[in-house]
Amino acid sequence: MRRLLLGLVSAASLVACSGTIDTGEVAPAAGTGGAGGATAGAGGSGGAGAGAGTNGTGGATGGATGSGGTSAGTNATGGSGGSSGGAGVPGGGAGSTGAASGVGGSSGSSAATGGSAGMELPTTLAPRIKKTGVTVPAGVKEGVQNWSIWGRRDLVISPVFTAPLASCKTLVCYTSGDEDAPTAHVVRLNADDTLDTALVTEAGFECRGLAATPTGEFGVLLWNDESDADPPVDVIALHRYSADGTAVGATPLVNEDNHPTDFGIGESRVDYGDGRYGAYYHVHSLSGHEGDTLKWVDAASGAEDTGWDWGCSHSMSNVLRYNEGAGEFLSACVTDCYPGTDGSNFETDSLGGVYAGRNDKVMDVAAGCNGDVAGELGSGALSPTGWKLVFNAHQAPAVLGQDSYDETSMNQDIGFASVAGDGTPGSVVWLTSTSAINEMDSSIALYQPTGSPEQYLVGWVEEDGEVYRLGIVDPAGTMVEAAIDVTATVQWGRRDDPFRTHYDGDVVWAWFDQAGSTTLNVARVESGVAYTCQ
Numbered sequence: 001m002r003r004l005l006l007g008l009v010s011a012a013s014l015v016a017c018s019g020t021i022d023t024g025e026v027a028p029a030a031g032t033g034g035a036g037g038a039t040a041g042a043g044g045s046g047g048a049g050a051g052a053g054t055n056g057t058g059g060a061t062g063g064a065t066g067s068g069g070t071s072a073g074t075n076a077t078g079g080s081g082g083s084s085g086g087a088g089v090p091g092g093g094a095g096s097t098g099a100a101s102g103v104g105g106s107s108g109s110s111a112a113t114g115g116s117a118g119m120e121l122p123t124t125l126a127p128r129i130k131k132t133g134v135t136v137p138a139g140v141k142e143g144v145q146n147w148s149i150w151g152r153r154d155l156v157i158s159p160v161f162t163a164p165l166a167s168c169k170t171l172v173c174y175t176s177g178d179e180d181a182p183t184a185h186v187v188r189l190n191a192d193d194t195l196d197t198a199l200v201t202e203a204g205f206e207c208r209g210l211a212a213t214p215t216g217e218f219g220v221l222l223w224n225d226e227s228d229a230d231p232p233v234d235v236i237a238l239h240r241y242s243a244d245g246t247a248v249g250a251t252p253l254v255n256e257d258n259h260p261t262d263f264g265i266g267e268s269r270v271d272y273g274d275g276r277y278g279a280y281y282h283v284h285s286l287s288g289h290e291g292d293t294l295k296w297v298d299a300a301s302g303a304e305d306t307g308w309d310w311g312c313s314h315s316m317s318n319v320l321r322y323n324e325g326a327g328e329f330l331s332a333c334v335t336d337c338y339p340g341t342d343g344s345n346f347e348t349d350s351l352g353g354v355y356a357g358r359n360d361k362v363m364d365v366a367a368g369c370n371g372d373v374a375g376e377l378g379s380g381a382l383s384p385t386g387w388k389l390v391f392n393a394h395q396a397p398a399v400l401g402q403d404s405y406d407e408t409s410m411n412q413d414i415g416f417a418s419v420a421g422d423g424t425p426g427s428v429v430w431l432t433s434t435s436a437i438n439e440m441d442s443s444i445a446l447y448q449p450t451g452s453p454e455q456y457l458v459g460w461v462e463e464d465g466e467v468y469r470l471g472i473v474d475p476a477g478t479m480v481e482a483a484i485d486v487t488a489t490v491q492w493g494r495r496d497d498p499f500r501t502h503y504d505g506d507v508v509w510a511w512f513d514q515a516g517s518t519t520l521n522v523a524r525v526e527s528g529v530a531y532t533c534q
Contacts, residue, residue, distance in 0.1 A: 121449050121528040125472060125481050128449075128527075131490050132193035134520040137185060137201070138176035142515035144264050146495065147316050149392075149412060149440070150372045150405050152264075153464065155494045160520075161210035161270075162510050163218060164502040168533035169196060172510045172520060173210040173220055182206045184222055186245070191533065193508075193522040199245030208236065208263070209270030211277055213299060214534075216243030219277040221270045222250075223260060234259045238270070238279050238297040249302040253295045255309040258283035265290050265371075266315055267495060271329065273322025275299055278307075278329050280320040290314055294331065312358060313338045316373050319380040319497060321387060326421030330387050332356045334377050337369035346370065348401045354391055354415075357423035362389065363415070364398035366405040374398075374405045374412075378442030379497045381456055383475065387419040388456055390442040395430055412438040414460045416477035429477030437462050443492060445499035445507045447472065450528040455480055457499060457507045457525055459492065468492070470525070490523040504531035 122128055143155035163171040168191035177183045184207040186200035202222055209221035217240065224235045236259070240248040260268075266282030279295045292315045294307030312318075312333040319332045333355050340351040340361070352367025354375055365375035375393035394410035413433055418426040432439050439460045447457035459470045460483075468491050471483030491511060492498040498509035505527035510520055 119526070119528045121526065125470060125525070126484055126486075129470070129486060129489055129523070129525050132522045132524070134187075134189065134193065134195045134522055136174070136187055136195070136518055136520045137198050138183065139516040139518050140512040140520075141175040141177055141179075141182055141206070143494070144262075146264055147266075147371050147373070148376060149374060149438075150366075150407075152371075153494075157493055157512050157515055158206065159208070159268075159496055160493050160498070160510050160512065161207065161496075162498065162500050162508060163210050163212040164500055164508060165212055165216055166214055166503050166534035167191075167216060168502075168504065168531070170502070170508055170510075170522075171199070171210060171212055171218055172522075173200075173207040174512070174520070175206045179225075184220065186210070186218070186220060186241075187520070188245075189522060193524060197245075200241060202239070206263075208268035208281060209279060211270045211272035213272055217241065217248070217299065218243075219270060219272065219297065219299070221268055221279050221281065223263075223268070225260075225262065234261050234284075236260050236279075236281065238277055238295070238302075240277075240297075240299065240302060251297045251302045251304050253279060253293075253297075253304060255283065255293055255306070257287070258285040258291065258293065258309065260284065266292060267318050269318060269320035269331075269497065271320050271322045272299065273324060273329060274327065278320055278322065278331075280318060280331055282315075283310075285310070292318065292333075294320075312355070314369075314371065316352075316371075316375075317377040317495065319377050319389065321380040321382060323382045323385075323387060323421070325382075325385050326387075328421060328423070330356065330380065330419060330423065331358070332362075332377060332380065332389055332419075333358065334365070334373060334375045334391065334393075336367035336371060336373035340364060340367070341369055346402060350402055350404070351398060351400055353398075354389075354393060354417075356387075356389065356417070356419045356425040360423055360425050362391075362417050362425045363393065363428050365393050366398050366410060368402035368404075370402065372402065372405065374410055376412075376440060376495075378414075378440075378460070379444050379499060381444040381446050381499070382501070383418070383446065384454065386421045388444055388475075388477075389417045389419060389425075390431070390444045390458060390460075391415050391417075392438075392440045392442060392460070395433065411435055412440060414439045414442050414458075416444075416458070416473065418475070418477075431458060431471075431473065431477065431479070431483075432460070434462075438464075440464065441492070441494050441496075443497065443499040443509070445501045447501065447507050447525065447527065448505055448529070449526075450530075458483070459486075459499065461492075461494075465494075491521070492523070503534075505529035 141158040158175045161173045170189040184202040184205040188196040190196045205222035212218040237252045239250045261284040268281035277297045292311040296305040312335045315333040336352045340353040346369040350369040352365045352373045354362040367373040378390045381388040392412040414431040416429045441461040468487045469483040472481040493511045507525040
């Protein structure tokens, strides 16, 4: 019942925000550069205008009159010892065929130390893919309904976050229990993807993000939602832990005029770089609008800083990644309204978009300034000096207004865009052009097997879970190996931004098949790169 009520409240607030702006409010202006990266964030009902510029919140009255807006804030892999190959994945795409059995890995060290001595890889992608099932301490929590393509959809499973360690091990954070009694867990996997140990168990919290330092310390974004309390408790904090799971400190993340009330709107993301954690998540303002905030937490001291207290309006899906080569964080958002919409006549003028760096448009998408939007971010990969973004959107030109989305001509395809180290996005390259199929839940990670040039593993899902595909693209988004059907072997979560490049060059991620399951599935696409565990 509580989830239903939250969904109704979220939907009502978005509808309320589609009214007319007060004459005293301003249209969006160009934002000033900010600390670290650009915004992305939670979809939801922000008020009418999102003016960029200096930190602060624009006043407005939403609600029944639908007026009001909010001004934006300042824009402001260790490898395993060689393992025997698993069963080949059925071929597809360009006609590649999975081998009858995977190629055996070369000898290496134990799961805890050493690393990969390198291996001779199969020539095609399919037999490089393997999956390991791991029994974890508690069953995963059910997911929520969230805003998606022109409406809402069920995310099925609560988010699962993966963070590679230089020790060749991998951290995974997930939530068990239910919405009234959640528990956040961090488990550590060995280099062979078997369970090493359960590091963290935090009762009363949901896991909303995970990132690790090169030396093994890690940070977890934990959210405590007690809407039945009087007054309601909606606390989010970045908890820091030593490499062995010992609690080091917790930094509550606080804004004066907003806080995270639910994640049926938007998302939460965490990454680490330059001695700090970045936390980027949905917030609900005291005036009744939906937005996002970007926070920094010093990894050593726990000191908090604010990138911005109010970001994209509305921010419907997002990404946050740090690139050491560029020395910058990048955030990206899909918005259903600002900064793309000109003015406040949403019925006829609403326009959404995919944005890198908050104000740097990748492309326009149909949207309604009311939660309806025809695009969705998937994932961001680190390139040598920037990033690669993948998302689903429509190739047909965007049309203004709340009736702008035509499913017959605006089916969802997978887009790819490069973003330079200074945040400048390049042109969109379409990885799919399937007029009869809607693709979604895309992900991407740098994947350079031994002897290969710069290239990326990409994945997407057809028709909300019917078919999962993996392929390889070059830095320009040209297919190097056509996407194959891997549904029978590996899958991934909805809107999880799952793929991560491990220290040995393998690509890893984790997921659960269904709510309540205690079997954590771990996928690994082997690279054959020699690596010594740290």
